[in-house]
Amino acid sequence: MTNEGLQKCINGWFPEQEAGALEFTEEGSQFLNITVQPGQLHQLMWQLKSDSETHFDYLFCLSGVDWGEELGVVYHLESTTHRHIAVVKVKTGDREHPVLDSVCDIWATAEFHEREVFDFFGITFNNHPNLKRLFLTEDWVGFPLRKDYEDEVNMIIK
Amino acid sequence: MPMEITPTATDSFKSQEYFINMGPQHPATHGVLRLLLTIDGEIIKKVEPDLGYIHRSIEKMCERDSYQQIVHLTDRMDYLSSHINNEAVCLVVENALGLEVPERVKVIRTIIGELTRIASHCLWWGVMGMDLGAFTTFFLGFRDREMINDIFEETCGARLTMNYNVPGGLMLDIHPNFVNRVKKFVAHFKTKIPEYDELITGNIIFQKRTKGVGILSREDAISFGASGPVARASGYSCDVRKYHPYSALDKVTFTESLKTGGDTLARYEVRIREMWESLSIVEQLIDNIPEGDHRVSTNAVIKLPAGEYYQKVETARGELGVYVISSGTKSPYRLKFRSPGFSNLSVLNHIAVGSKIGDLVAIMATIDLVIPDIDR
Numbered sequence: 001m002t003n004e005g006l007q008k009c010i011n012g013w014f015p016e017q018e019a020g021a022l023e024f025t026e027e028g029s030q031f032l033n034i035t036v037q038p039g040q041l042h043q044l045m046w047q048l049k050s051d052s053e054t055h056f057d058y059l060f061c062l063s064g065v066d067w068g069e070e071l072g073v074v075y076h077l078e079s080t081t082h083r084h085i086a087v088v089k090v091k092t093g094d095r096e097h098p099v100l101d102s103v104c105d106i107w108a109t110a111e112f113h114e115r116e117v118f119d120f121f122g123i124t125f126n127n128h129p130n131l132k133r134l135f136l137t138e139d140w141v142g143f144p145l146r147k148d149y150e151d152e153v154n155m156i157i158k
Numbered sequence: 159m160p161m162e163i164t165p166t167a168t169d170s171f172k173s174q175e176y177f178i179n180m181g182p183q184h185p186a187t188h189g190v191l192r193l194l195l196t197i198d199g200e201i202i203k204k205v206e207p208d209l210g211y212i213h214r215s216i217e218k219m220c221e222r223d224s225y226q227q228i229v230h231l232t233d234r235m236d237y238l239s240s241h242i243n244n245e246a247v248c249l250v251v252e253n254a255l256g257l258e259v260p261e262r263v264k265v266i267r268t269i270i271g272e273l274t275r276i277a278s279h280c281l282w283w284g285v286m287g288m289d290l291g292a293f294t295t296f297f298l299g300f301r302d303r304e305m306i307n308d309i310f311e312e313t314c315g316a317r318l319t320m321n322y323n324v325p326g327g328l329m330l331d332i333h334p335n336f337v338n339r340v341k342k343f344v345a346h347f348k349t350k351i352p353e354y355d356e357l358i359t360g361n362i363i364f365q366k367r368t369k370g371v372g373i374l375s376r377e378d379a380i381s382f383g384a385s386g387p388v389a390r391a392s393g394y395s396c397d398v399r400k401y402h403p404y405s406a407l408d409k410v411t412f413t414e415s416l417k418t419g420g421d422t423l424a425r426y427e428v429r430i431r432e433m434w435e436s437l438s439i440v441e442q443l444i445d446n447i448p449e450g451d452h453r454v455s456t457n458a459v460i461k462l463p464a465g466e467y468y469q470k471v472e473t474a475r476g477e478l479g480v481y482v483i484s485s486g487t488k489s490p491y492r493l494k495f496r497s498p499g500f501s502n503l504s505v506l507n508h509i510a511v512g513s514k515i516g517d518l519v520a521i522m523a524t525i526d527l528v529i530p531d532i533d534r
Contacts, residue, residue, distance in 0.1 A: 061479050080396070135209050155218075
């Protein structure tokens, strides 16, 4: 499906009063980018996977990003039947206690990837079966991939 | 009076689950990976990987380094696919800048990339045999890989972490001996793969240890984000070289090796088949390396336009993704490596539950993990 087709199809799932919650853009990226509010994340993801028109069954990349004011997650999705790609972004302004919904129940690969994001960005995922640090030790203080992380001993800044 | 059986005595004969550690210093983990096994007798109930023993935080380092420097970090991830990792970063930079590299560069990149894949599979084959108790394979695999490493040494100046790619092309032109030596290797290796089959593939002990062990279904392969030979052995067609061809891969014909068994034997057969296909790709290109420059010049300081870029390549282990968010400065704002080993590792608990510890060694051998690729 083309990017326009995808956009039309996805907008059709949400009633009019909610439609404004999704933002679509292709600017500065080779894929269609969909920005979603945290509250609608799980519903949108479930639809993207289960709807036969979109059928995004392959989550090939899940990255945490620190945008400065906001923390968030970027999901790269591909359909193995239609071979189209879309990118879903979700952001939260709460840097103290960032919480998002887990998508583990939709794509099994998210379990490890979300643990990585929790480890390095400190984003908590609701309904994650085993959310704990993955690479770092349990007693590590802070979240190293955040932009405001400081470690005078181990970091060399030029 | 009959002896009274106390509850504790009967309890001691009941099965009991307990933990053991496999690794971090275990030969079958091929690096510093620690697996926490919950076992009942010899039956595995749960496998939980404990990662991070060699995590270097490459993604954080990328945020302060220039794009030329980042290329050098990538061959410390999956060191057996170092050339292909370098290529991924170079491609993402070239695409972002709209830089068209000469045909000669594309062809040489692809030839060396496929030789890298063969070298990686040779090592995998040798080590897999050794994990299952066949020591000879280790020497045979290394013997053939040595020829490829010698070719790399002559042309790239290094045998493992080659750093032959730079944004805009190749660091140096190929060595005058390159074409002849590659041809010699292709002719040599064609006689060796049948030898591999003779020694291991048909072996009855090997078949018994691998057939029906660690079955991964197609649906699970997709859901777990598996890629590379692990996914293709489950009948999931996912070769990045087919679906998103890069460099000179759109000019060659090859068959994606697919199997439907999803077991350890299928993963083994897919890799053996892939070595034949890689040989065929090298053969198609080696006589037709176009003349031209080996590099186009770029600015000494590369700044990518603000935006987001994504590039996938097929390493020997599967799909490597490079996701760059640029804010227009000399370093990426955020750079994420989607490494194939990380997603492939996540299937381990799913497919190993219910099998024996010995089977786990066979499963691990065919998932073909390289730990620095997981612990980026």
